[in-house]
Amino acid sequence: MNFNGKNVLVTGASRGIGKDIAITLAKLGLKVWINYRSNPSVADELKELIEKDGGKAAVIGFDIVNENDFIDGIKTIIESDGELSYLVNNAGITNDKLALRMKTEDFTSVIDVNLTAAFVGCREALKVMSKQRFGSVVNIASIVAESGNAGQVNYSASKGGLIAMTKSFAQEAASRNVRYNAITPGFIETDMTDKLNSEIKDAYINKIPLKKFGSGKDVANAVAFLLSDEAAYITGEVLKVNGGLYM
Numbered sequence: 035m036n037f038n039g040k041n042v043l044v045t046g047a048s049r050g051i052g053k054d055i056a057i058t059l060a061k062l063g064l065k066v067w068i069n070y071r072s073n074p075s076v077a078d079e080l081k082e083l084i085e086k087d088g089g090k091a092a093v094i095g096f097d098i099v100n101e102n103d104f105i106d107g108i109k110t111i112i113e114s115d116g117e118l119s120y121l122v123n124n125a126g127i128t129n130d131k132l133a134l135r136m137k138t139e140d141f142t143s144v145i146d147v148n149l150t151a152a153f154v155g156c157r158e159a160l161k162v163m164s165k166q167r168f169g170s171v172v173n174i175a176s177i178v179a180e181s182g183n184a185g186q187v188n189y190s191a192s193k194g195g196l197i198a199m200t201k202s203f204a205q206e207a208a209s210r211n212v213r214y215n216a217i218t219p220g221f222i223e224t225d226m227t228d229k230l231n232s233e234i235k236d237a238y239i240n241k242i243p244l245k246k247f248g249s250g251k252d253v254a255n256a257v258a259f260l261l262s263d264e265a266a267y268i269t270g271e272v273l274k275v276n277g278g279l280y281m
Contacts, residue, residue, distance in 0.1 A: 035264055036263040036264065037062065037063060037261070038119065038263055039117065039168065040064065041064060041067060041118065041119050041120070042059050042064045042067065042119065043108070043159075044067065044122040044124055045122065045151075046069060046070075046098075046124045047070065047077070048068060048077040048080055051224065052124040054250030055253065055254040056080060056091070057087075057089075057254070058257070059122075059254070064119075064120065065090035065091065066084060066091045067092050067093075068093050069095070069096065069107070069125070070093065071098070074093065078093055099150075099151050104154045104158065105154070105158055108155075108162065112162060119169060120170050120172075120261045121156070122172050123151075123152040123156065123173045124174045125151070126174065127147045127148065129144050129189075130185045132185055136187060136188060140188060141188040141191070143188075144188040144191075145191065148189070148193060159171055159212075160203065160206075160210075160212060167210060168212070169207075170260070170261045170262075170265075171214045171215070172215050172257050173199075173200050174216075174257075175193040175272070176190075176218055176219060177220040177276050179196065179218055180272075181280045200270065201214075205270065214270065215265070215268060215270065215271045216271070217253060218273070218276065220242070220274070220275065220276025220277055220280065221242065222249065222250060222253060227247060242277040244277035248276070248277055252275055256273050
């Protein structure tokens, strides 16, 4: 895959899917800015891993929920590299419970991280990328944004809003040669799925047409494609990475 720009910021990049995205993009030649919130040692380990494999990386710590910190983080990247070519809004949280038991703060806390913080990232990236007349943003949503899910009213709302927001940003940014797309992962192998017993795993897998969970690399490859020049005529799109579970 070919890339016009030089660097990428990946939020929540020190673990899980974000880590796979960071590794994949570094292997493709981008300098990856590894964002973390509270565990610098894990982020530093990922940086070392990328550099040992011949890639380029930098660690940048800030809480995406803090608007000023997010803005300052992007300024730091610009001061260092002179540009921000790509952004992956990957960081997110869950706080699952049935709606009848969900307090307002349970709802808004998830919205704040998954949607409002992503808005700040999208907005600040657009400011920079508009001046460059180039850039690409990928927002990591979820299959439940499209299908809904009991016990995840807050999470579903945040990720559904992320899809709608992505399409709106895509319309506003297109004239500036800046693209916005979203990805909706299904069941992906993570620390969370590793804790499931075999019976529960089998029940989930039986519902998936491809009969397996996806990997973080599956999501990372989709991110790389949408960021790359190969997707230069794709914007406002939602790419499903779910093994056919929701078509």
